Amino acid sequence: MRRRQQPPLPKRHGLDPARLRLPEDGHWTTVRDHLVERLPRVDPARIDEMLRAGEIVDLVGPLAPDAPFVPGGAVWFHRDLPVEQDVPFEIGIVHRDDDILVVDKPHFLATIPRGQHILQTALVRLRRELDLPDLIPAHRLDRVTAGLVLFVVNPAARGAYQTMFHRRTVRKEYEAVAPYDPALELPRTVRSRIIKEKQVLAAQEVDGEPNAETEVELVEHRDGLGRYRLRPHTGRTHQLRLHMNSLGVPILGDDFYPAITDKSVDDYTRPLQLLAASLEFTDPISGQPRRFETRRSLRAWTDLSGWSGSAVE
Numbered sequence: 001m002r003r004r005q006q007p008p009l010p011k012r013h014g015l016d017p018a019r020l021r022l023p024e025d026g027h028w029t030t031v032r033d034h035l036v037e038r039l040p041r042v043d044p045a046r047i048d049e050m051l052r053a054g055e056i057v058d059l060v061g062p063l064a065p066d067a068p069f070v071p072g073g074a075v076w077f078h079r080d081l082p083v084e085q086d087v088p089f090e091i092g093i094v095h096r097d098d099d100i101l102v103v104d105k106p107h108f109l110a111t112i113p114r115g116q117h118i119l120q121t122a123l124v125r126l127r128r129e130l131d132l133p134d135l136i137p138a139h140r141l142d143r144v145t146a147g148l149v150l151f152v153v154n155p156a157a158r159g160a161y162q163t164m165f166h167r168r169t170v171r172k173e174y175e176a177v178a179p180y181d182p183a184l185e186l187p188r189t190v191r192s193r194i195i196k197e198k199q200v201l202a203a204q205e206v207d208g209e210p211n212a213e214t215e216v217e218l219v220e221h222r223d224g225l226g227r228y229r230l231r232p233h234t235g236r237t238h239q240l241r242l243h244m245n246s247l248g249v250p251i252l253g254d255d256f257y258p259a260i261t262d263k264s265v266d267d268y269t270r271p272l273q274l275l276a277a278s279l280e281f282t283d284p285i286s287g288q289p290r291r292f293e294t295r296r297s298l299r300a301w302t303d304l305s306g307w308s309g310s311a312v313e
Contacts, residue, residue, distance in 0.1 A: 008057050009076050013119055014127035017076040028069040031056070035075075042080075050077060085266040087120045091129075094148065094292055099285055100161060101126070101135065101151040102292045107271035110143040116265070122149060139165040142238070144255070147174070147276025147294050160284035165235075171280040173231055174240055177273035177300045178249040180218075180226035187217040190246065196237040202256045203238045205246060212236040214243045225252075227301050229277075240274060252300050252307075270308060273300045 009017040020038065028034040032051060036044045047056075054062030056077040063075065092104030103122065110117040113124060127135050138150045138161040152158045164170050191210040196203040215231040226249065230240050238257070244250055245257040252273040255261045275298050280291040300307040 007076050008059055008061075009078065011127075011133055012078045013081070014124040014133065015078070015113065015118070017078050019074055019076050022070060022073045022075065024071045026069065026071065030065075031063055031067045031069050031075060032065060034069055046080070081118050082116045084116065084118065084120045088268070091122055091125060092295055094295065096153070099152065099154045099157045100138075101130070101132070101153050102279070103149055103151065104294055104296050105141055105146060105149050105276075106296075107144055107146045108268055111137055111140040111149055117143065123151070126151065138162045139170075139235075141276055144253075144272040145274045145276060146271070146296055147274075148279050148292055149276070150279060150292075157285055164281055164284060168233065168235070169281060171231075171278075172276065173229060173278040175219075175275045175277045175298060176228045176230055176240065176244060176251045177298045178226055178228060178244055178251045180221040180224055181247075181249055184218075184247060184249065187215060190214045190216055190243040192243065192246065194236040194239060194242060202260060203236070203242060205242055212239045212243070214240060216243065216247065223304075225301070225304070227298075241272075271299075273298045273307070 007017050007019065020035075022031070022034060026034065028037070032047060035042075035047050035056070039047070048065065050056050051063060051065040056063050056075055058070075058073060058075050087106070087109045089106035089109065091106065091109070093101070094104055095102040103126065105111065105122050110121045111123060113121050118124065123135065123137060127133055132153060134155050135151050135153060136155075136158055138152050138158075141147060141149050150161065152161050191213045192205045193208040193210050194203050194212045195206055211234065213233040215233070217229040219227045219229050221227070228244070230244075232239055241251055241254055241257050245254070250257050253270045254272055255263045275294060275296055278291065278293045280289075282288070283290050
């Protein structure tokens, strides 16, 4: 396996610097000229400021404002961070050892940095709060889904734990609260073909060979609501939400299905009532069976009025 090149800049806020490989050919005279064209969303004046401050480097050190373009070279720098609202919920620690960290992620916190969510993500917060700069997730949860996420502490063990999820040898169970339909026959296995296009918020089910499969079971019901157990056998984007919606019982708090609602990212009311409740697998390092269970619960089941009008976790 090819070893990843070590960045010449340290992490900042728990984040590695961005790396840009320079093309093998091109018309640019200086690195600055290339960056201005390569990064159209960055003000050229900001690029000049970073060069003057020595914040753009190669393997030798900081680049001068007139540093020549070197075909096939590489440069590193830390991107400017977006303005973020604090996500005011704690990450629960379920298990920690030398190899892995299992946490209870709250609703509204993204797993990894992406788009407008950078510092307010589980990965960055855990790296900083626990002083674990090499921490990496073995899988992900949607920002609006709460529950268990497994992170790898030991860099040498990353491949082993990530491979479990890629090969779908981890048994996952989710809980959901959704309307109760007495005419809906459960348990059942839902299969469909799901696609997710770039730059489109919602995924969709389309005709064709199924690529998504979920077992759906009704655990109990009362007052027009059901508490459901969901066991996904695949990991398509928004799979559980789409499959529950296709059964006519969309998960409470879902702002995408059946229709997208205009909800601000800092509106922490009415969280999606979907919870990653358990992870079970044979440990790839020790060979021992392991099972982890969430310590969270879905508020709409125990306090529907409180869930409807409060952001408290």
